[in-house]
Amino acid sequence: MGAAAVAAVLTTMLAVPSAGMAQAAEPERLVIDLATDTGAFHGGASGSLYGIYGDGAPSRNLIEGMHLRTVSTKAQDGPQHPGADALEILPPFVDSGGKDVYIYMTDIYRGFPYEWPGADGPAKLADFQEKIKKQVRQVLTMGDYKDHVVYVPFNEPEGNMFGTGNWSYNKTSWLNDPKDFFAAWKETYRLIKSLDPNARIAGPNTSLLFDQVKGFLQYAKANDVIPDVMTWHELSSPAAVRTSVAKYRQWEKEVGIDPLPINVNEYGHNYHLSVPGQVVQWVSAIEESKIDADLAYWNIDGNLNDSAVDANKGNGQWWLFNAYGQMSGHTVKVTAPHPNQQYTLQGVATLDEKKKQSRAIFGGKSGDADIVFQNIDPKLFGKTVHATVQEIPWTGQVGDSAQPLRLADQEVTVGKDGTVTLPMTAMNEMSAYQVILSPGGNRGKPADPSVSWRKTYEAENATYTGRGYSKNGPEGTPSDVGKFATSGNYNVGGLRTGSDGVLSFDVDVPQNGTYDLSVFANSYNLFDLVKEQGPTNVFLRVDGKDPQELRLPLGYKWVVWGHTDTTVKLTAGKHRITLAAQDPDLGVTKGDAIIDKMDLALRDENVTRPAIYEAEYATVSGTRPGYDYRNASGPGAVPLPKGASATFWVHSPTDGEAAVSLDHLGGGRAKVSLNGEKLDIPKVGAGKRGTDVMRVFLSAGINKITVTGTSGKLVLDRLRTAPSGGNLATKVYQAEAGTLTGAAKATESYTFATGGKAVTDIGNGKANTLTLDVVAKRSGQHAVTIRYSNAEQAPATHYNPDPIARHADLSVNGGPAHRVLFPTTFHFNSFRDLPVPVTLKKGTNRLTFTAQELPDFDGDTYNQYDQRSPYAPVIDQVAVTQLTEK
16 A cells, blocks of 8 residues: 555545544554643754755755754864865854854864874874864854854764774773873863853763763863763664663763753764654654754765755755754654654654644654544634645655655544544655644645655566676665665666666556656766766666666765656556666666666646645744635635745756746735845735736755745735746857866767767866856846766765865856855766856856865965865856746
């Protein structure tokens, strides 16, 4: 039974009172008690270790929309990894709503364990303290941003500087003999405070909460060097989070210190990260504990710990944190069927009395369960509630995800005992789910499910013919969390250079129509067979006909999943869909790929109708939703008096024109901004009910649309988006047709560039440039979409691949250059699009691209480990599009 069945069951069952319903076999129950307040909503699980590379990688949209609260990152100019320099990410992070940047001061050294120079322990510490002085002085130049800095003097000291290794202080672990570490902590703490009396200092930052940390607290109290924030790592399980926090709070009482803020600044494993159904279990434990915590850094920096795809796209994990961050009010008691036990159904829920809204996110199990809301206050919700049920699917580490799927949207009668039970059927353990409860009874028309039929076909269950077959796995499991999660635990190899393999999926579909088809696949970008071409190409046919060539996703390691999407036309009944390494009409495979699964979904009116974003579910400021508007869509609408706003996080599958419709009930006017830019359009709204349609350029991935009241009190019902075309002028310019100076040159080395040509060697000095003259039909805002590739990678010292985000300095009409970061595409023959907002004048405009290596923060030294590239990416083409319709 697929997820479509969930929607069907809910649609049937939610329409009747649920209290006292008899069940043939009692399913598991997740019970949400709205009468038990467990504290103000904190949002602390939205943290990241090394998740931001620099301004634009990832985009500010992704940072703000993920509601990122804390970031732990390297010391400015540290050689641990490319990018993620503390003082370079500080302004974009704070400007995007972030709270604190935790600076790993030890990451001023190379290696892990840290390569800590010095003839003996005191000499090593003296060297480090000189570097600490420099770091603090640099922070003090950051103006008000410095108030968002937390210093972390030591990182996992028991295994590094004060451990037993050759690079340590004296090869003695402080866990066995703490005197040297304690003395170093006291000296370093006092040094930082002497330079910055307002400094906040975090520690001891151990790899787990050792019992010896209690002795550290006792020493810190006795010497007046108590950290401002208590930090440790939980690379264990969500259950350990609850247990450790409780243990630590008891130590505070016993030692006699006031409760400190806590940041568990590494949590989760490869098996968990990117998987909404896994991460929601951690989120529930962290939120229940009311602490901050940062997702662990196992792979590449700048992708929000496997939440971000390219610069501006989110995967399923990103959408989970978007849902989590939009919670408000206070948390309420949630009783799981197996409390505090990982790999079972867990969740977190909130109640916001002012909004009259309850939200719950949950997941972690496959199969059926009842989601039970108890003690629903009739003064807040009335006798019926409006229940919206969504699924946040897993889309892989490098797989873009659309907004959560709407499974059901219904009015539900509250039982006499104040209870509503929502039966969930055929849940997927890799997915997370969200329920939003609001007052019912406004006669609004419930929205249909997002998808009416879909099904997954595992590659290991498909038929393989030909040479080279391998069934790989099991991959990540609860007993092997260092490996990556994989649907069904297994995947299939064999489609590679020289192969004659064919992987055949036998499918059965319910009706004639067009179907969306997604192949979840992976090629390791540095594998020998993959290096030659980049994306591995395979060939798809339906019943031996209608061949298509697909380019499969690249990743930074094996078993890093993305998806390649296409459509097929199928008649009702059975079909055989094949992926082959050879095709008589199209050619042969180059590369090597593994296949995880194939998803099929009926592309009917449920899919093709405009996407709906209800205003009452948006992030609102200066106002609150209302539920007494008759015939509004969903449960209600949002009044927007002057200055009040509603912000929507809107997904676009591609870069380009879209129709954005604002449905309102009249009452006033409002202005609209897109991705922080006020749109050059007339104000929306009117005195009576209506719809304003805007034709705007949306970036692929996540777009921030904010509607702000300007006069009267516009009542905003919802926002809808749909693909559009023909209204915004777009012109494409091939890079090789531009003017090249110095070493910049056109190349035919990259077969997947448009027309087989692109421009390389831009940068390494301002003399090596690409200049394009582009034409704007009118003055104003435009999107310059740059098709590029970038596969530069720095030498790494340990398990983290270290791709480099190249940059281009873009100047318009000779004006000041704007630096644009370009995340890795994993191969120079793998091209992505990156839109950049610019203001153009009517007529001809000159765009100039160049690059040069950035010096370190003080401007007098350069990175010696090839971690800052002097080059721009390879540029294939540039498209210029009006941002809005006039």
